[in-house]
Amino acid sequence: MGILDRNRTHGSERAGNTVVAAGTKLVGDLTLSDHLHIDGHIEGTIRSEAEIAIGEQGRVEGEIEAERLYVSGSFEGSISARRLEIVAGGRVQGDVVVSELVIEPGGQFNGNSRIREQEAGSPRQLAHESKTAKPADKAEKDDQAATVSG
Template identity: 50%
Template sequence: MVAAGTELTGDIELKDNFHLDGKMQGNINARGDVTIGQSGRFQGDVKAKRVLVSGHMDGKVDADRLEIVASGQVSGDIKVRELVIEPGGQFVGSSHVKKHDTPRLVQDNSDAESSAAESVAAPRNASTTPVE
């Protein structure tokens, strides 16, 4: 997590989730989810399983799912399997929808300890049906 008021420049590669409330310029490669919080400002490329934007993002996205909530703004090129834009959310750029036979970007579950820590840090709905 990068807190509000923090500025970060550089590239990040991680197995877990990432949450940005500050400012970042660089690239993120995550096997988990990337969240740009409402106060978050990100410039660069993101490759992740799921990207949730409620702040501002400028760059490329390669993900299984991109969600832009009401306060979110995304500009750039996106390559996703699913795109969700809530009323009020903004997207400016080009999009490419991945085919369903394209392999999903999945987390590495070989490390049970890391997986257990992640589920505590980022609880998910018990339902297996996608929420839109």
């Protein structure tokens, strides 16, 4: 299961592997805590607490929610994931909401993408409103001092 072992962390080693083989077609909703590798065709909603890999022969139409999604086959629909990686030969069409989006050379994405909202406890960008004025004032004073002494 080459693609399922990519970037595996110690926390995800507990998850098992579920495979939808080539020639298999599933229609409906699928919820799992394991890794999922798709070489067949799925129409519906897939939710996984782990990673999902759509193999070269795999095709998914619908909605995916996962921690990580690797696409080397084709996907059409909506994706919500922490990380989406479209590898060479992979095709994604639709709307994606992700924290990380990686498109390798040869991967295709056609649709809309949004950055996933930051989770509680994540670092946030600080407002620089009051700090911006002070350095500018200091810079003006430094310029004036240079002009007077020069």
